[in-house]
Amino acid sequence: MPSLIDIRRRIRSVKNTQQITKAMKMVSAAKLRRAQEKAIAARPYANMLQQVLANVAQAAGGSDGEQPLLTVRPEKKILAVVITADSGLAGGFNANLIKLAHTFVNQHQDSEISFLLIGRKGRDYFRKRREAMKATITGEQTDIFRKLVFEDAEKLAQQIIDKFTSAEVDAVYVFSNEFKSVMAPHVLQSRLLPIELDATVKTGEAQQSVDYIYEQKPEQLLGTLLPRYIKLRIYRALLESIAAEHAARMTAMDAATSNANDVIDKLTLYMNRVRQASITREIIEIVSGAAALD
Numbered sequence: 514m515p516s517l518i519d520i521r522r523r524i525r526s527v528k529n530t531q532q533i534t535k536a537m538k539m540v541s542a543a544k545l546r547r548a549q550e551k552a553i554a555a556r557p558y559a560n561m562l563q564q565v566l567a568n569v570a571q572a573a574g575g576s577d578g579e580q581p582l583l584t585v586r587p588e589k590k591i592l593a594v595v596i597t598a599d600s601g602l603a604g605g606f607n608a609n610l611i612k613l614a615h616t617f618v619n620q621h622q623d624s625e626i627s628f629l630l631i632g633r634k635g636r637d638y639f640r641k642r643r644e645a646m647k648a649t650i651t652g653e654q655t656d657i658f659r660k661l662v663f664e665d666a667e668k669l670a671q672q673i674i675d676k677f678t679s680a681e682v683d684a685v686y687v688f689s690n691e692f693k694s695v696m697a698p699h700v701l702q703s704r705l706l707p708i709e710l711d712a713t714v715k716t717g718e719a720q721q722s723v724d725y726i727y728e729q730k731p732e733q734l735l736g737t738l739l740p741r742y743i744k745l746r747i748y749r750a751l752l753e754s755i756a757a758e759h760a761a762r763m764t765a766m767d768a769a770t771s772n773a774n775d776v777i778d779k780l781t782l783y784m785n786r787v788r789q790a791s792i793t794r795e796i797i798e799i800v801s802g803a804a805a806l807d
Contacts, residue, residue: 632657
């Protein structure tokens with residue numbers, strides 16, 4: 514049976530941990546608000562660009578084959594862009610995403626998979642397992658979430674576009690966490706390249722179709738809009754990932770704080786029982802000694 518000093522020491526240790534988890538929850542809550550505002554503010558612009566792209570694609574007619582970003586090839590070489598966090602303590606935020614990417618690799622064993630890893634957690638995981646998974650790492654990016662700007666997403670998107678247009682890869686898939694709500698994380702797998710223009714057109718038709726007056730040919734305008742569309746999708750994925758990460762960490766730290774309360778209550782109850790047993794034993798010894806003297 515542990516002594517009272519050991520139990521008190523354990524309770525003090527759990528309380529110190531609880532203070533840390535409570536502080537991390539408060540920090541994540543503050544950061545979540547700013548990240549959520551940025552993610553939500555980017556959505557209307559992305560939807561409008563998607564609608565414009567749909568209308569321009571309709572006006573361009575049968576010129577899709579002239580656009581390199583629309584070229585469909587057999588998916589023999591696939592680039593997987595995995596967006597994880599730089600730190601842990603966020604529940605299943607990183608684990609669920611890595612699991613999804615791992616399942617994707619197993620489903621495409623006939624293809625040559627390469628990774629563009631954004632975030633330290635995904636980089637560390639796939640570095641250790643690249644030989645077993647028979648996959649290569651073509652790029653790494655960490656510490657991008659500390660102060661994310663559009664230029665960072667633009668550089669990443671340009672690297673992806675160059676790989677696709679030079680036929681180094683035949684398809685590009687993005688694995689990221691999309692922010693839905695604090696209590697409802699959503700792991701997302703989507704094909705980035707080649708652009709699924711049919712799906713984009715359908716989205717545009719769901720909204721109001723606009724007949725623009727074009728100063729330049731629609732085909733040229735489409736060629737300008739497609740790279741911007743890719744850059745915006747990467748930027749949105751990063752913003753959504755940041756918001757989802759803070760939401761997951763806030764939820765995980767709230768659960769950890771509640772669990773610490775339960776542990777403290779159980780240890781306190783156990784300590785009281787040990788102390789009561791110790792007092793009872795001492796009383797019995799005193800009474801027994803007194804009875805022996807009589």
